[in-house]
Amino acid sequence: MTAYVVRRLLYLIPLILGVALIVSVVYNSGLFGDAASKMLSKHATAAEVTQLRHDMHLDLPWYQQYWDFLGDIVRLDFGRSNQYHVKVSEMITRGAGPSLSITLPAFGIATVIAVSLSLLCASFRGRAIDRSILVVAVGLMSVSSLVYVIFGQYFLAYKLGWFPIHGYERGPGAIGFVALPIVIFVFLTIGPDLRYYRTAMLEEIKQDYVRTARAKGVSERTVLFRHVLRNGMIPILTRVVIELPFLFLGSLLLERFFGIPGLGGMTVESVIANDLPVLKAMTFVFAVLLVVGNLLTDIAYTIADPRVRLR
Amino acid sequence: MRWARSLAVSIAAAGLCGGCEPSRQSDARFVSIAEIKGFDPILCSDQYSAGAQIQVYEGLSEFHYLKRPLELVPLLAAAPPEISPDGLVYTFHLRDAVFQDDPCFPDGKGRKVTAQDFVWCWKRLFAVPSSTGSWIFEGKIKGLDEWRVAAQKVLTPLFDRVNQHYPAEGPEMSAVMAQEVAGLRAVDEHTLRVELVEPYPQFMWTTAMPFTVVYPHEAIEKYGVDLMNHPVGTGPYSAEDYWIFDRKITFVRNPTWHGGTYPTEGSPGDKEAGLLDDAGKKLPLLDRVEFVTITESQPRWLQFLDGKLDRVQTEREIWSQSMDENGELKPELFAKGVRIDRAPMSDLAYTVFNMDDPVLGHAAGDRGRKLRQAMCLAYDQKLWIDRMRNGFWSVPAFGPVPPTVAGYLPDAKSRFATRDVDAAKRLLAEAGFPGGRGLPEFDYEMNGSDTVSRVGAEIWRNCMAEIGIRTNLHANTWDQFDEKVKGRRAQTFGVAWSADYPDAQNFLQLLYGPFGSPNSNGANYNNPVYDKLYDRMKVMQPGPARDDVIREMLAIVNEDCPWSYTDHRVAYSYFRSWLLNFKYMDVNPWLFKYYRVDAAEKARVLGGTGERR
Numbered sequence: 001m002t003a004y005v006v007r008r009l010l011y012l013i014p015l016i017l018g019v020a021l022i023v024s025v026v027y028n029s030g031l032f033g034d035a036a037s038k039m040l041s042k043h044a045t046a047a048e049v050t051q052l053r054h055d056m057h058l059d060l061p062w063y064q065q066y067w068d069f070l071g072d073i074v075r076l077d078f079g080r081s082n083q084y085h086v087k088v089s090e091m092i093t094r095g096a097g098p099s100l101s102i103t104l105p106a107f108g109i110a111t112v113i114a115v116s117l118s119l120l121c122a123s124f125r126g127r128a129i130d131r132s133i134l135v136v137a138v139g140l141m142s143v144s145s146l147v148y149v150i151f152g153q154y155f156l157a158y159k160l161g162w163f164p165i166h167g168y169e170r171g172p173g174a175i176g177f178v179a180l181p182i183v184i185f186v187f188l189t190i191g192p193d194l195r196y197y198r199t200a201m202l203e204e205i206k207q208d209y210v211r212t213a214r215a216k217g218v219s220e221r222t223v224l225f226r227h228v229l230r231n232g233m234i235p236i237l238t239r240v241v242i243e244l245p246f247l248f249l250g251s252l253l254l255e256r257f258f259g260i261p262g263l264g265g266m267t268v269e270s271v272i273a274n275d276l277p278v279l280k281a282m283t284f285v286f287a288v289l290l291v292v293g294n295l296l297t298d299i300a301y302t303i304a305d306p307r308v309r310l311r
Numbered sequence: 312m313r314w315a316r317s318l319a320v321s322i323a324a325a326g327l328c329g330g331c332e333p334s335r336q337s338d339a340r341f342v343s344i345a346e347i348k349g350f351d352p353i354l355c356s357d358q359y360s361a362g363a364q365i366q367v368y369e370g371l372s373e374f375h376y377l378k379r380p381l382e383l384v385p386l387l388a389a390a391p392p393e394i395s396p397d398g399l400v401y402t403f404h405l406r407d408a409v410f411q412d413d414p415c416f417p418d419g420k421g422r423k424v425t426a427q428d429f430v431w432c433w434k435r436l437f438a439v440p441s442s443t444g445s446w447i448f449e450g451k452i453k454g455l456d457e458w459r460v461a462a463q464k465v466l467t468p469l470f471d472r473v474n475q476h477y478p479a480e481g482p483e484m485s486a487v488m489a490q491e492v493a494g495l496r497a498v499d500e501h502t503l504r505v506e507l508v509e510p511y512p513q514f515m516w517t518t519a520m521p522f523t524v525v526y527p528h529e530a531i532e533k534y535g536v537d538l539m540n541h542p543v544g545t546g547p548y549s550a551e552d553y554w555i556f557d558r559k560i561t562f563v564r565n566p567t568w569h570g571g572t573y574p575t576e577g578s579p580g581d582k583e584a585g586l587l588d589d590a591g592k593k594l595p596l597l598d599r600v601e602f603v604t605i606t607e608s609q610p611r612w613l614q615f616l617d618g619k620l621d622r623v624q625t626e627r628e629i630w631s632q633s634m635d636e637n638g639e640l641k642p643e644l645f646a647k648g649v650r651i652d653r654a655p656m657s658d659l660a661y662t663v664f665n666m667d668d669p670v671l672g673h674a675a676g677d678r679g680r681k682l683r684q685a686m687c688l689a690y691d692q693k694l695w696i697d698r699m700r701n702g703f704w705s706v707p708a709f710g711p712v713p714p715t716v717a718g719y720l721p722d723a724k725s726r727f728a729t730r731d732v733d734a735a736k737r738l739l740a741e742a743g744f745p746g747g748r749g750l751p752e753f754d755y756e757m758n759g760s761d762t763v764s765r766v767g768a769e770i771w772r773n774c775m776a777e778i779g780i781r782t783n784l785h786a787n788t789w790d791q792f793d794e795k796v797k798g799r800r801a802q803t804f805g806v807a808w809s810a811d812y813p814d815a816q817n818f819l820q821l822l823y824g825p826f827g828s829p830n831s832n833g834a835n836y837n838n839p840v841y842d843k844l845y846d847r848m849k850v851m852q853p854g855p856a857r858d859d860v861i862r863e864m865l866a867i868v869n870e871d872c873p874w875s876y877t878d879h880r881v882a883y884s885y886f887r888s889w890l891l892n893f894k895y896m897d898v899n900p901w902l903f904k905y906y907r908v909d910a911a912e913k914a915r916v917l918g919g920t921g922e923r924r
Contacts, residue, residue, distance in 0.1 A: 032790065033788070033789070033790025033791075033793070033794070034790070034794070037793070037797075038790075039354075039441055039443075040441065040443060041356060041443035041444065041446065042831065043446035043830070043831060044443075044446070045829075045830055046797075046829045046830070048440065048445075049829070051440050051463075051467070052440055052441055055440065055467060055470040055472070055477075056470075056472060056475070057472055068472070072473065077473055079472070079473040079474060079475065080473070080474050080475045080476075080536065081475075082475060083348055084346075084348050084349055084539065084555050084556075085348075085349060085351065085354060085475060085476070085536050085539050086349075086537070086539060086540065086555055087474075091556060094554065094556065095556060150609060153609060153610060153613060154609070154613065157613070158613040158616070158617060165610050165613045165614050165617060165619070166605055166610035166611075166613075166614055167558075167559070167603065168557070168558070168559075170557070256606060256607060257607050257609070257610060258610070259558050259603070259604070259605055259610065261556045261557045261558055265556075266556060269346055274790060277475075
């Protein structure tokens with residue numbers, strides 16, 4: 001497996017070069033406006049904008065800008081935000097904590113609930129309890145995420161006073177502020193997760209080995225938790241690992257509405273302000289996380305299912 | 312539900328919710344609706360960042376807190392400057408003030424502010440190519456433009472691309488920064504002498520702008536571009552517990568502030584409103600202020616109702632919840648201690664005709680002028696104000712200069728700003744386009760693609776359709792819009808301008824020929840007579856003689872119609888009854904040092920546990 005991992009890591013190099021090329025060309029194409037002009041005031045003259053564009057290397061041909069970008073990657077220094085003038089790496093490291101403080105616990109809770117309910121659905125498939133859970137899951141998926149946010153903020157936070165309406169504090173004080181976003185995140189993700197896991201469990205529960213186990217008189221609990229759940233781990237792992245990079249990105253909507261200083265809100269702000277260094281860094285980091293996530297998925301398969309061999 | 316309540320109560324009991332409100336009843340909490348970009352006064356000049364900076368930094372002058380129209384009063388200047396009879400030389404004597412204590416000083420103790428500090432900071436403002444405020448001194452101070460050319464020759468190659476930084480504080484620049492500029496000199500430690508190229512009556516306004524504040528060169532030398540997160544000023548507050556994306560800045564009283572007192576005079580009505588109750592008291596009246604950023608309207612409004620914000624501005628989403636059909640605060644909110652303040656703003660919304668356009672513009676001569684006049688007459692300002700400003704947030708505009716600024720002339724109103732569809736149709740026929748026949752479909756560029764932009768543009772299109780003019784609406788991102796305007800490719804479009812300082816010149820320059828796109832004259836209006844008058848007016852002190860020139864200029868543009876005037880906004884601020892001394896100031900809506908919190912009133916209104924539910 002070591003050789004496999006090394007080989008996959010080496011594959012990362014051309015992938016990263018490709019991602020960097022696309023990121024560099026797209027963001028320097030002028031598609032998102034002129035970063036130099038945005039940095040200056042409404043009184044700036046054309047000559048001033050031209051000077052700043054030149055100094056920022058924005059007037060260089062795409063391949064030279066690509067070369068600059070590769071240099072940034074090698075140094076792991078994505079420079080500074082155009083609008084905030086703080087180091088992008090610092091923005092990312094300081095933003096990752098608040099983002100993950102919502103997404104990680106919410107994802108963990110949602111996954112545990114979804115897997116448990118999917119097992120329940122699978123064991124009672126076609127019956128009232130299965131159908132009821134399914135209806136609720138579809139209902140949860142059908143409601144706009146904004147409705148959860150507005151309802152949670154107005155009713156649970158403002159009317160009932162159970163949670164702070166908005167804000168964030170670093171350290172243990174964060175728990176109070178992230179509690180409501182976590183609850184909303186769970187409600188937002190549990191529906192699709194549950195449906196996916198239910199399908200995976202139903203696939204397993206139909207298998208011959210389950211029928212055999214039951215015929216041998218193995219208890220339903222053992223069938224579900226020892227046989228079905230274990231064999232259903234591959235699709236579960238696939239989904240969990242694929243979603244991990246997205247957790248790092250945070251939640252664009254929740255962070256903005258609840259004032260969580262995470263990467264989601266930062267990315268939205270950067271898109272609005274055409275903050276190229278931040279956007280380039282975020283796109284690049286996310287792409288790398290996705291590639292690494294895929295590698296981890298493959299490795300996790302071998303742990304979940306010894307029949308899988310990596311070559 | 313019991314489990315959830317128990318959990319929440321446990322969280323609150325553990326004190327984990329402590330950060331969601333100020334630590335003491337007498338502290339205050341205010342909100343910015345946009346991200347605050349940092350504390351470098353030459354790089355971050357948007358209203359929100361300036362609102363934060365002004366708590367920490369100070370300049371030579373400030374605006375009188377209560378007087379309207381706005382008046383300047385000395386701040387770090389000990390008195391108003393001595394001005395030479397020809398209006399060219401300004402001599403400022405500085406008061407004794409020290410910078411805040413900071414590790415950038417050798418012993419951590421803030422040192423005395425000198426005239427040389429102003430010279431250094433103003434040179435940096437002018438030399439750094441990414442400065443957002445260099446325009447205020449362009450062509451104004453003797454020798455400064457020439458110095459800049461030389462300075463930028465050294466500075467530009469030093470640009471650090473990765474850190475987006477021009478190191479004006481670097482060792483390579485020290486000789487350049489030390490070079491004498493004839494018009495900008497520290498005569499001695501306490502005396503700053505500024506010599507202008509020509510009279511620049513707006514110069515005094517610039518001494519109250521955030522660009523011209525003073526900070527120690529030691530801070531730039533130590534922090535460089537990181538001054539953004541390390542403000543070192545002379546102001547009433549210092550910033551504590553701050554990192555740019557945490558969306559919260561805590562300001563605490565600066566123990567070394569030079570001091571100041573609450574004004575003893577105000578505008579008519581201020582005394583009756585209780586705004587002079589603290590007259591003569593030592594400032595700042597608040598020890599600690601939190602300034603948070605909340606970009607969405609719902610959490611802002613809910614926090615305000617919950618007593619966790621002391622003031623918010625009105626906005627579309629909360630208007631119907633808070634105001635009755637007469638534009639008055641709903642009684643139930645008044646009973647909960649919500650109060651309202653209305654103040655006219657120094658801005659203008661208008662629709663621009665691109666004068667480069669062959670059909671609408673200069674090339675079309677008299678036909679083009681009549682066409683523009685017809686379009687102005689067809690436009691329904693009242694409908695716009697009803698739909699876009701809820702009928703109350705603005706007043707119709709009849710000229711380019713808002714009523715709140717020096718140089719506004721109430722008698723110089725455009726005769727094409729009041730809707731008259733019949734007259735518009737007649738003018739259109741006179742232009743040779745009866746019922747709009749013979750005219751191409753005009754393009755109207757929107758500066759957004761949201762519903763609000765769309766509604767505003769639809770109003771324009773429908774009004775034009777009434778006289779037979781067809782309009783094609785184009786949704787743009789701001790960048791696309793900006794690019795079209797600066798590239799002179801936008802045929803008609805709506806924009807707004809907010810005053811940099813309260814003077815008519817700031818609005819009239821928007822029609823000055825040499826400032827055509829990509830500069831501020833987006834209409835590309837070019838009238839040599841107007842330009843000559845502008846050249847005369849810009850060097851005149853406000854007064855009857857200047858008013859006569861402005862009147863002539865207005866007569867020209869009101870007849871030429873390069874713009875269709877829309878409205879001037881009115882700021883509606885909601886504040887809580889415990890927030891005392893609040894009076895909205897357009898150029899700086901957050902003046903924490905004057906505010907006071909009545910802790911007893913706050914406790915009464917909130918009833919100890921909050922007033923919601």
